[in-house]
Amino acid sequence: MSGGPESNKVVILGGGPGGYEAALVAAQLGAEVTVVDSDGIGGSAVLTDCVPSKTLIATAELMSEVAGAAELGVNFRDSDGDAATSLRVDLGRVNERVKRLAADQSGDIARRLDKEGVHVVPGRGRLDGPNRVVVGDTSYDADAVLVATGAAPRTLPTAQPDGERILTWEQVYDLTEVPTELIVVGSGVTGAEFASAYLALGIPVTLVSSRDRVLPGEDADASLVLEEVSKRRGMTVLSRSRMESVTRDGEVVTVTLTDGRSVHGSHCILALGSVPNTTDVGLEESGVILKDGGFVNVDRVSRTSARGVYSAGDCTGVLMLASVAAMQGRIAMWHFLGDTVHPLDLKKVSSNVFTAPEIATVGWSQQAVDAGEIAAEAVMLPLSGNPRAKMQGVRDGFVKLFCRPGTGIVVGGVVVGPRASELIHPVAIAVAESLTADQVAQTFTVYPSMSGSIAEAARRLHRV
Known part of the structure; x- marks a missing residue:
């Protein structure tokens, strides 16, 4: 449903779950909708985070199931009739499939937006006051603006990714060679998921955790089970070990810890958390209050401190899940366009850590x-x-x-x-x-x- 002459004009910054789900709701309710997108429709959730990582994890799960097949009475034989002794992963083919599925999903969403009459503008948008968005030399007036600019992997001056052997979680899908020894720095959800996945793919993994247990934000009994299973399957877990620096010398990556110890590997994934993409968006100049760390301050119906400006997704820091981003975006449009709306209730949100x-x-x-x-x-x-x-x-x-x-x-x-x-x-x-x-x-x-x-x-x- 496309908007008519008297339609409300909605401009959305960001084409991730918070943005595209909001766009679909707004279009359904008769608004004239423009999505300004700089990274590809679907955002990091589809292109570099949720969809790619869970596709990788699906391959890892299959490897685990095949590895345990003998217990269920299934044996594998090679062409000579001898028992097969090992499983190997073709990481190049895995990552090729990962990127293809992500691109396909992005294309599906883009086609849906087009079908619903949503106008997608490529580029980076910036607020020029609460009712105008500027993209390059073009400005768009808006009755409501939704800021859904997402977040990016956090790095440190002493741990800079090079895209080859020191990697953020967005860069791992360009790997074609199998790491001989992988170090994962950070034991939150992202670090635990990648450590678990690559371990299942048959890659030796060392997990560097600054806390006393893996997944410190999750249920303690659950974290204990995961850590016990991971260690039993061969993972090295370094608890209470804070990273000081990550450096590379040729094909060797060294993670130096604050207590003086060093860990060596062929590759390192940095899972140090996220920083919101709220710099140079014109938020504070337009009256939008930011919280500590640069996250957008919103209420339970996604309103910011600036009238007519809403925000959704990882840039709000409310709960960094694609499902929450999508619901925040929908709630914003339901609220602005006068439809029935229920404020966000985090106690009803189900979440999952895709470890093994x-x-x-x-x-x-x-x-x-x-x-x-x-x-x-x-x-x-x-x-x-x-x-x-x-x-x-x-x-x-x-x-x-x-x-x-x-x-x-x-x-x-x-x-x-x-x-x-x-x-x-x-x-x-x-x-x-x-x-x-x-x-x-x-x-x-x-x-x-x-x-x-x-x-x-x-x-x-x-x-x-």
Whole structure:
């Protein structure tokens, strides 16, 4: 649906999930929509982050499954009839597929925007006041502006990527040779995912973590499982080890730690967090207040401090997930264009760490319960007792549910295991709809299935 002469004019800076989802909503509601995009439709989520990394991880998952096939009675033979002894990854072909799928996804989104009448302008946009965007020599007046400029990998003066052996997570897909020894600096979600993926691809990995455990922001029980599994599979994890510098000498990369130790490898991935793309966008000059670190300050309906200016996605620093960016963008347009809108509720957001095993969470956390922020009862059920898990050779992982004492309403959950990203959905529904543990327990599950453990955990939360 394209806008008519009396349409509201919406200009969106950025073509990532926050931008293109907002554009689709605004077009649906009759606005005249312009998207100013500098990096390719889909943004980093599609071109350099979520889609590429999860495509790489899909290959890693297959490698892991094949490596464990013998336990399920499947043996591989080479052309001479002898037992095959190793698996090898063709990283060049893997990355070629990664980039092709990302480009295809970007093209699909671009075609959808065109079909809905959204005007896409290539270039970098800048606010000239709250109601005007300038792109090169052209200016666009707007009744509302949405800033969805995203974020970029953080680097340090002592750890500068060269795009060849010292890499950000956006640069790994240009690798054609398999690293002989990979060092990953940073044990947050990005670092843990890449360390886990490359380990599964058969590459020796050392993970440098400044904290006392991997994934310090996730459920502690889940982090422990991941670290134990990773070490068992051969990963070297250096906890409480802060990086001082990363240097390269020919084919050798050296990570120097603040305690004087050095770690050597063929390649290094820097996973040091993100910085918002809010410099030179004209935000502060247009009345938009920025928080510490340069992130855009927004409320729960994506409004900034400047009237008519909204913001969505990683540049807000609210919760760096593509799903949250997309919802922030939709909420902004629903709010501006007068449609029904529900403010963003982070306690209903499900998220997943695509490691092996995966870690999925939703709602209130164990840390919040332990800190007394909410009163809740918890049950943790290991997957090792699940019949489907036994059939598939799965030993690691668990289901954990939190419910309110008295009412039994489910307020949170954690799933650790294969495809946890899929298993968390029934828990997310329970949290979003304030279902009780009894209601979850009394819902039929397939036997045998991994989801049966969710119902079983709910049954154990029953109180007479």
